[in-house]
Amino acid sequence: MQTPKYKRIILKLSGEALAGEKKAGIDENYLSLICDKISEVYKLGVEIAIVVGGGNFWRGRSGKSMDRTTADHMGMLATVINALALQDALESRNIPTRVQTAIEMRQIAEPYIRRRAVRHLEKKRIVIFACGTGNPYFTTDTTTALRAAEIDAEVILMAKNVDGIYDSDPVKNPDAKKFDKLSYMDILGNRLGAMDSTATSLCMDNNIPIIFFGLDKPENIVKVVLGENIGTIIS
Numbered sequence: 158m159q160t161p162k163y164k165r166i167i168l169k170l171s172g173e174a175l176a177g178e179k180k181a182g183i184d185e186n187y188l189s190l191i192c193d194k195i196s197e198v199y200k201l202g203v204e205i206a207i208v209v210g211g212g213n214f215w216r217g218r219s220g221k222s223m224d225r226t227t228a229d230h231m232g233m234l235a236t237v238i239n240a241l242a243l244q245d246a247l248e249s250r251n252i253p254t255r256v257q258t259a260i261e262m263r264q265i266a267e268p269y270i271r272r273r274a275v276r277h278l279e280k281k282r283i284v285i286f287a288c289g290t291g292n293p294y295f296t297t298d299t300t301t302a303l304r305a306a307e308i309d310a311e312v313i314l315m316a317k318n319v320d321g322i323y324d325s326d327p328v329k330n331p332d333a334k335k336f337d338k339l340s341y342m343d344i345l346g347n348r349l350g351a352m353d354s355t356a357t358s359l360c361m362d363n364n365i366p367i368i369f370f371g372l373d374k375p376e377n378i379v380k381v382v383l384g385e386n387i388g389t390i391i392s
Contacts, residue, residue, distance in 0.1 A: 162384035165204040165278060167310040168195070169301040172212035173318055174372045175239055181213055183242050187375075192246040194375040195283070198382050199252055204278040206308055207285045208301040209243060211235025229293035233260060236297065240287035241265065253282040259291030259300075271307050278308065298352040302359040313360065313367045314381055315352070320371030321389035322351045339391050357391075366392040 174191070177184030199205055214235035215228075237258060244254045255277050256266040267273065269286065277284045289300045298315075305313050322344075323333040336343075341361035345354055351369060360367055370377050370388030380387055 159201065159383055161198070161201045161203050161382045163203060163311045163382060165206075165308070165310050166198075166312055166314055166382065167206045167208060167301060167305045167308070168314045168316060168378065169298065170207060170209045170239075170243075170316050170372070171297075171318065172210040172214065172235065172239055174316060175209075175242070176213035183213065183239070188242060188246050190375045191372070191378070192243065192250060194378045195247065196250045196252060197379050199281075199283065201382065203382055204281070205283045206274070206278060206304060206310065207240075207243065207283065208297055208304060209236055209239045209285060209287060210297040211237075211239060214238060226293040229289075233288040233291070236287045236289060237262070237266070240285045243285055247283055253280075254285060255282050256285045256287055259286070259288035274304075275308055296353050296356065298356040299359065302356040302363075302365065305365050306359065306363045310365065313365055314378065315367055315369045316372040316378065317369055318372065319369075320373070320387075322369050322391075336389050337386070339389060341391060344391060351389075351391075360391070366390065 175183050175188055177187030211232050215231050240256045244256050247254045257269040257274055258266045259269050261268045274284050286304050289295055289297050290303060301313055319327060321335045322339060323335050325333045327333040341357055344351060344357045368381055368388055368390050370381055377387055
């Protein structure tokens with residue numbers, strides 16, 4: 158059996174990633190592919206926590222005419238839909254999973270309690286964090302950084318719809334340069350926009366490395382955990 162580089166990871170899945178080619182909602186076939194690869198990582202003995210976004214249903218900033226707090230709360234509810242879909246797909250593979258929400262909804266998930274989350278990980282259960290931080294004005298990237306610090310994750314794996322961090326938008330600029338390695342200050346000082354400044358600062362203060370990679374190939378999740386150099390590393 159191959160030896161993983163990390164013992165405990167936190168995986169950030171964007172909502173758009175779960176939409177696959179449908180671009181909205183949940184693409185069950187693509188969700189299945191992602192969970193197959195998460196299952197492979199789980200079988201390597203890695204403790205896995207997941208933060209999931211909700212952009213395939215709703216983004217807080219989409220509600221331009223709405224009160225920001227209301228729009229952000231709607232986005233938090235969207236993350237719960239994705240978390241439950243992930244839980245169902247993983248448990249169909251006989252992987253014990255718990256969903257914890259930052260806003261209480263006891264009929265469908267546990268409330269987030271750090272000690273309980275850590276205990277689940279120690280008992281080899283995958284923990285999926287939903288509802289962001291439970292507060293408006295914070296992104297799910299910030300949630301990922303916060304939860305990583307709280308559960309002592311060794312690394313954050315940012316699975317995005319691009320294969321790393323570029324000096325400009327690679328969709329708009331075919332000559333955009335991809336970075337292999339960056340420092341936290343590179344992200345903050347150059348305003349690269351890969352993740353928000355709050356999340357970056359939190360990772361810098363707690364010395365949590367971040368790996369950005371593309372989820373267009375779900376097997377990248379396994380490759381990163383095994384230590385292959387793909388995407389962009391921030392440290």
